[in-house]
Structures are given as structure tokens and as C-alpha cells.
Amino acid sequence: MTHTNDHTPITVPDGAPGYYEVMETAMRELLAEKGLIQPAEIRRQIEVLDSRGPQLGAKVVARAWSDPGFRERLLANGRAACEELGISFYDDTGLIVLENTEQVHNLIVCTLCSCYPRPVLGLPPDWYKQKPYRARAVKEPRSVLGEFGTIISPDVEVRVSDSTSQLRYLVLPLRPVGTEDWSDDELASLVTRDAMIGVCTIEAQERKVQ
Amino acid sequence: MKTTPLPAIVSAAGEAPLFKPGDTVIISSRFPVGHYRVPRYIRGKKCVIEAVIEPRALNNEEEGFGRNAGQRRHYYRVAIPLTDLWPGYAGAAADGLRIEVYETWLEVAK
Numbered sequence: 001m002t003h004t005n006d007h008t009p010i011t012v013p014d015g016a017p018g019y020y021e022v023m024e025t026a027m028r029e030l031l032a033e034k035g036l037i038q039p040a041e042i043r044r045q046i047e048v049l050d051s052r053g054p055q056l057g058a059k060v061v062a063r064a065w066s067d068p069g070f071r072e073r074l075l076a077n078g079r080a081a082c083e084e085l086g087i088s089f090y091d092d093t094g095l096i097v098l099e100n101t102e103q104v105h106n107l108i109v110c111t112l113c114s115c116y117p118r119p120v121l122g123l124p125p126d127w128y129k130q131k132p133y134r135a136r137a138v139k140e141p142r143s144v145l146g147e148f149g150t151i152i153s154p155d156v157e158v159r160v161s162d163s164t165s166q167l168r169y170l171v172l173p174l175r176p177v178g179t180e181d182w183s184d185d186e187l188a189s190l191v192t193r194d195a196m197i198g199v200c201t202i203e204a205q206e207r208k209v210q
Numbered sequence: 211m212k213t214t215p216l217p218a219i220v221s222a223a224g225e226a227p228l229f230k231p232g233d234t235v236i237i238s239s240r241f242p243v244g245h246y247r248v249p250r251y252i253r254g255k256k257c258v259i260e261a262v263i264e265p266r267a268l269n270n271e272e273e274g275f276g277r278n279a280g281q282r283r284h285y286y287r288v289a290i291p292l293t294d295l296w297p298g299y300a301g302a303a304a305d306g307l308r309i310e311v312y313e314t315w316l317e318v319a320k
Binding site: 094096111112138139140141142143154155156157158159160161162163164165166167 | 247248249251263267270285287292295296300301302304305306307308309310311312
């Protein structure tokens with residue numbers, strides 16, 4: 001892809017921790033020192049997050065493609081439908097599932113920080129948390145999509161959902177053609193993290209020989 | 211399940227949503243000091259209510275400053291065309307933003 005954007009040179013920070021990193025460490029150590037939280041609790045929460053990843057979201061998407069009843073429940077209440085599959089929510093966030101159609105392509109972003117459907121997708125990619133994506137996704141979504149190799153027809157609406165507080169989003173991508181008789185596991189193998197963020201679509205692929 | 215209250219039932223302030231889907235409202239153009247969950251690029255913009263988010267939620271902005279008395283109100287999922295947000299927007303005219311805004315940030319459009 002041709003690089004056409006003018007921007008200031010990208011600099012890599014040196015080894016010294018930044019202001020906020022120092023503040024986070026100081027806060028964490030103070031809380032532990034005063035006995036308000038235990039280091040084991042932090043470790044436990046990291047384990048909670050590490051147990052989540054795009055494979056869970058892929059399972060949800062595959063099920064929605066193959067089971068119309070589940071799809072309907074998922075679109076009505078994303079969180080309850082995920083919980084039905086055994087994907088628990090460890091926080092108070094709700095989940096809105098955004099269905100891509102022939103008329104609408106959905107994209108998710110958190111312009112304020114890094115809100116992300118962590119219970120179903122795990123930790124967000126670094127670019128999702130960085131300012132260029134956050135600022136540009138709401139201002140020039142088609143250029144951003146183009147940089148991910150995704151060209152959306154001008155006849156299709158690009159709908160950007162910006163997470164602000166306690167709701168999270170998950171994109172339900174269009175099911176690729178030619179997968180009508182695929183099993184849920186085979187379908188899930190096609191579903192990528194980026195497709196569930198909405199920066200790409202899912203193309204039809206050769207069926208893997210089982 | 212959301213049901214309609216009996217005619218004699220009086221709702222508490224903030225219990226029933228003030229707006230309904232299809233209403234045109236304005237996002238407040240206020241700039242209080244501190245951390246608020248309404249990004250600046252939507253403040254002062256006109257939007258259309260797409261959905262009322264149930265159930266009501268704690269006012270977490272007040273909560274964040276340690277002065278919550280348990281106030282609960284609704285979030286609304288609102289729609290704004292990208293052409294309204296960005297002068298000279300280069301994409302398709304149908305492209306839009308969806309965002310959740312707490313009731314205290316919405317005003318009746320004059």
C-alpha cells in the first residue's frame with residue numbers, strides 16, 4: 001500500500017518510564033502498601049483477562065451465523081446471549097452487538113480511552129488504544145478502513161459506534177458466501193479479532209480439510 | 211420486562227426516560243473541569259435518539275468525583291450524521307456516528 005499520509009516522524013520512546021507509567025506504579029504500590037489491595041488480586045485480574053480472547057468472540061459469531069434464534073437473542077441483549085454460551089462478564093458493562101448487513105458496515109472505537117468488549121475479546125490491540133485510531137475512526141472512518149485494506153462501497157453506510165461509559169460493542173460480521181454447510185468450529189476459524197472490531201470483513205476461503 | 215405503570219402511579223424523578231426513540235435533542239455544550247464521558251467533538255451537536263438503554267444506570271460522572279447519592283438515569287443511544295460533525299466530510303452522506311449519552315447531557319431541541 002502506498003504511504004500517502006503526511007505526519008511527524010514516529011519516535012520510539014527510550015527506556016525511561018513515562019509520566020503516567022510512573023504514576024500507575026506509584027499508585028499500585030501505595031494501594032498495596034496500605035493494604036487496600038493485595039498483589040494477588042492484581043495477579044488474579046490479569047488471569048481473568050488472559051482467559052479472554054478473540055476465540056470467544058469467534059464462537060459467538062459462528063453461533064449467531066448458524067442459529068437464527070441465538071442471533072436474535074444476541075442482537076436483543078449481547079451480554080445475556082454471551083452468558084448463555086458460558087462467557088461470563090466480570091464487570092458491569094453491557095454489550096451491544098452490531099450486525100453488518102449489505103447496507104451497513106459497523107466500526108467500533110473508544111475515542112476517550114480504550115473501552116473494548118474485553119469479556120469476549122480480551123485485551124485490545126495497541127493501535128486500538130492509540131490516539132491516531134481513536135481520533136480518526138470517527139472523523140475519517142473510510143480512510144482508516146482503507147489502511148486496513150477494507151474498501152467499503154459508497155452505497156454502504158459506515159456506522160461508527162463510540163464507546164463512552166458502560167456499554168461495549170461487538171461487530172457481527174457478514175457470513176462469507178459458500179459456508180452454508182460449515183460446522184460452528186469451522187465457521188469460528190474464519191472469524192478474526194479485526195472483523196469483530198469492524199476494521200475488516202471476512203472473505204470466503206477454502207474449506208479446511210477435516 | 212418493561213411495563214407501563216398504572217395511571218395512578220407517580221414516577222420518581224429520573225425513573226422514566228425523558229426522551230423516546232425518534233426525538234431530536236441537543237447534546238449540552240458545557241465544559242466542566244474534570245473527566246466526563248461525553249467527548250468534546252459531540253458537545254453542542256444535534257442528534258436523534260435511536261434507543262433508550264435499559265435499565266437505568268448510576269450517574270458515574272458524579273460517582274467518579276465521590277458525590278453520588280445513588281442517582282440513576284437513562285443512557286440513550288443517539289445518532290449523528292458524520293456530515294454534521296465534520297465540515298467537508300469526504301465519505302458517504304449516509305455515514306453516521308452512534309454514541310451513548312447520559313440523560314443529564316441532553317437538552318430538548320428548540
